[in-house]
Every structure is written in structure tokens, then in C-alpha cells.
Amino acid sequence: MKYIDEFRNLKIAEKLYRLINEEAEGLCQVNFMEVCGTHTMAVERFGIRRMLPENVRLISGPGCPVCVTPKNYIDKAIGLIGLEDVIIFSFGDMLKVPGTHSSLLKKKSSGKVKIVYSALDAVEFAEKNRDKKIVFLGIGFETTVPTVAASIKYAKKKKLKNFFVYSGHKVMPPAMRLLAGDKEVNIKGFLCPAHVSAIIGIKSYADICEKYNIPCVIAGFEPLDILQSILMLARQVKLNIAKVENQYNRVVRVSGNIKALSLIDEVFSTHDSEWRGIGVIKKSGLVLSRRYSDFDAEKNIDFPKVETKMDKGCICGSVLKGIKTPLECGLFSKKCTPENPYGACMVSSEGACAAYYKYPHPNLLP
């Protein structure tokens, strides 16, 4: 892929660290939050968190879609497996997430749980297997939502009566606003998600800057992208300004992706949605719009009643809010590992706990 090695240049990385150090001098303790699972992984992989000056703390927010999915959603999805003719299609990350009594992975041998790379694969399966009810687990933020919307539209075009989406989709700005106003988290700058921003554009963050006086920088995924964005945030903090800057302008356009946005608007509508460990956030979730309600699993399938028990000892909630790091959890790397996860943050490859576990001794650059 073009423009990867160029953005991993060691010499420029060292210069950026020096500039961040210079900028941080004289600053109080500042917390910058990244709210994208891919950023969390990159930050751990390249050891960025540990290379920053002491007073610049990079904290991980709720950027991993699997991690913020409530346990009850998993339990309800597992409950569907008991229904005749229902086959569950999901992105791979969801399978290991523990529900109250089981996980989708443990049920996979039933042949009723299938992993797909794209929602479109599930639609194509539905088209060829009309005697089965195909339920796609719609998990993901604004980057994933248009791909699911396009798949639903395709199912409508093909007049499929056996394809349904169980939507757990969420949108990021309402969660960022909630965290921006949380004094305990005390955020002084946001590293805004790269690919979510490619869809929603840069304007969605303007009110966070204005209302909470928190700078927002949209950052690419490579080390130089992240370091430059941290420098941009530090410079704004020093000047006591708060505006949206777009470091990742090679991909993110000011207005976002208009075609994808209009497709989201057509197929989905917003509702209040629960985030695991955080609670219900107003207008932060997406359900299928009235026009597409024939494809809404919750409206067309009788979900078996399930009982959800809350986690004990797991501090995923505080980790997702950036109040605690995975290292502060008593279960981390003992009772809770990627092979035998206890909480969702250890399950997903984009979760903060999984990132900390995978890269105990990160390198500056590969």
C-alpha cells in the first residue's frame, strides 16, 4: 500500500517527539483521548504512549465497536441461535465476546454462526438460501454503517424476505460530547477517528471545540500521523485555542463522504443507545428507518427472552472512558487474556486491553 512506509520515517518521528517535548514544557498535565480502536492499536504497537513527555497522557476512549456493545445484545444474539431456520452472520471480532452464559464462538459448532468480512456476503447467502432466515449482527461505527446500509438496499432491490439486520450500530460524536463534559475524564484534546471522519467529515466536531473548549485533530493511522496530530493538539492547548484540524486530509474531506452519509440517512434513523460500561447516550445509536423496517431483525423476529448478568471485577467501563488503564485491572493478563477473555476490551483486536496485552514491549518503529 502506498503511503505507509513514508509515514513511518524514524528520523521524522524523532523530530516530532522532540517538538512535542518542547511544546509540553510548561504545560500542566494534559489528557488527550483517542477514540478509534485502530489508533489504540497503533499507539501501543509503536510504543507512542510511553514515549510521550510525562505531562502528556494519551488515553484510550470507547473506539472499539465490539467493546461498547452491551452484554445484553450478545445474549440476545446467542438466543437467536435456538430459533429454527435462523443463521447468524457476524464480523469475526464479535464471536469471542462473552455473554452471560456463553459466546457466539462456543455456539459456532452448531453451524448456525458464520463469520463474514462484509454484510454483502450475508445478503448473498440469503439470496441463495431462501428457506433460512439470515440475521446479520450490525456492529460498528459510521465507517461500517454505510456498508451495511448498502447491503440492506441490495436486499431490498432483490426483494429478499429472509435477510435481517440486528442493529447495534453506534455513532461517535454523541459519545465524544458526553466524555468531553465528564470532569473525571478531564480531556484536553481529542484525536478524532480517521475512517469515521472520512464518512462524517470534520464539521461534526466543531461544537465539541466550541462548547467544551477542547481541540479536535483528525488523525491518520501511521506513527507520523499520530505524532503530528499530538503536536497539533499540544500547540492548540498552549495557545489556548480549540478548533478542528484535519491532519488526515489525504483521506478525510471537509464534508465527509456525501454519498455514504445520504445512504445512512435513508436506511437508518437515530435512537438512544446503551454503551457497555458507559450507559445510555442520547441519539448515539442507529436502527433501521421505517422505510427499511422489513429488514429489521427486532421488528420481524421473535427474540427469545434472555437474562443478562453484569460482570464482576471487570473494569471495562472505566477503561472505555479512559479513567483507568488496563494495567489497573485485577483481572488483566491473569483471569482475562485474549485466549480466555473476561471483558469485551480484551476480546476485540481493537480493544485497549488486547492492545496492552499484545504489545507489552512496543518498539518506536518496526
Next chain:
Amino acid sequence: MKILKIEGDKAIVSSGGVQRSIGINFLKGPKIGDYVIVHAGFAIEKLDTVKAEETLKILEELQ
């Protein structure tokens, strides 16, 4: 990933020698040779190589 071929709403892209088919429904005027960002089977945006070079130049000159 680089677009090699376009057929309606789909394109064949290649990355590191591996070819695959993706949806290009959300792209404005996709062309063969464009670099695209792919997520869950769809291209979500084009990579602007001019802007990429500009960012690299800024990084180089940053003081």
C-alpha cells in the same frame, strides 16, 4: 488498495499482489489507478496523493 478494473458498482483492487472485488458505491468518479481506503468490502474514500505529498512535505519542514 489500487483500482485495477471497474464493473458497475464493483471494482477489482489489488494490495500487495492480492486481488479482490469491492463495492465502490460511495466513491465519486472512481477511476482505474485510484488508491482507495477499503472497509468491510467497500471503498469508503479515495486517497488524495497530492494531499499526501503535501503532508509529507509539512512533516519534512516542521520545526
